[in-house]
Amino acid sequence: MNNNQATMAKMSEMKLYGMARAFQNILETGMNEKFTIDELLTQLVDTEWEDRTLRKQERLMKAAGFRYQASVEELDYELDRHLDKNLILRLVDCNWIKQGKDILVTGPTGVGKSFIASALGHQACSLGYRTVYSLTSRLFQQLSVGKKEGKYLKELAKIYRADLLILEDFGLSPFNQEKRLELLDILEDRHGRKSTIIVSQLPVCSWHGVIGESTIADAIMDRIVYDSFRIDLDGDSVRGKMRRKP
Numbered sequence: 001m002n003n004n005q006a007t008m009a010k011m012s013e014m015k016l017y018g019m020a021r022a023f024q025n026i027l028e029t030g031m032n033e034k035f036t037i038d039e040l041l042t043q044l045v046d047t048e049w050e051d052r053t054l055r056k057q058e059r060l061m062k063a064a065g066f067r068y069q070a071s072v073e074e075l076d077y078e079l080d081r082h083l084d085k086n087l088i089l090r091l092v093d094c095n096w097i098k099q100g101k102d103i104l105v106t107g108p109t110g111v112g113k114s115f116i117a118s119a120l121g122h123q124a125c126s127l128g129y130r131t132v133y134s135l136t137s138r139l140f141q142q143l144s145v146g147k148k149e150g151k152y153l154k155e156l157a158k159i160y161r162a163d164l165l166i167l168e169d170f171g172l173s174p175f176n177q178e179k180r181l182e183l184l185d186i187l188e189d190r191h192g193r194k195s196t197i198i199v200s201q202l203p204v205c206s207w208h209g210v211i212g213e214s215t216i217a218d219a220i221m222d223r224i225v226y227d228s229f230r231i232d233l234d235g236d237s238v239r240g241k242m243r244r245k246p
Contacts, residue, residue, distance in 0.1 A: 106231070187223040
């Protein structure tokens with residue numbers, strides 16, 4: 001094994017996979033004879049950085065559990081559903097996540113709410129934000145199991161670690177006292193620190209009544225409605241035009 005092969009083997013052993021591939025490509029193309037030492041080092045480091053960034057994005061997207069494979073570039077503003085392109089463009093840089101702000105996506109069945117939420121979630125992952133996508137009912141089931149197993153606080157901590165939590169089908173099933181308090185626990189932890197996208201068929205004005213128990217509903221609404229971004233859709237179903245995740 002010559003020195004270059006030994007160097008590439010060490011790179012791989014140190015998990016510098018992008019750097020190893022770049023070094024091999026440079027040797028095979030003879031570019032090593034044209035690069036200065038500074039240029040060679042820059043090329044290797046840049047390639048490793050890009051490789052690690054891409055692998056991190058792939059891990060985040062896989063872990064998120066998105067309902068749709070979607071991107072903000074795929075959003076169709078020509079569909080008759082009142083999707084505000086200017087608002088979406090404001091959200092693309094994900095500064096709202098840095099600021100701990102929330103997004104509320106509402107509209108009737110089939111207008112693309114989940115696709116839009118998934119697109120924003122994918123954008124968050126592409127910028128390195130840990131994202132969790134979950135049906136609201138499924139999240140409550142996980143918390144219920146956590147309580148029975150004495151792991152409720154651990155489950156809440158897992159939810160809190162997500163920079164972005166996307167709750168699908170919010171308000172689709174009624175809230176009992178246990179769910180109301182669990183939702184309040186989640187939102188209290190995240191309020192002003194982490195971001196949440198809530199997706200619902202119901203208009204925001206009806207959420208207070210759906211949550212029930214006025215005092216708790218007031219506390220919950222105070223944490224999710226004020227100072228949040230609103231995407232209120234309407235129109236006929238466009239589900240057939242949405243590309244479902246394979």
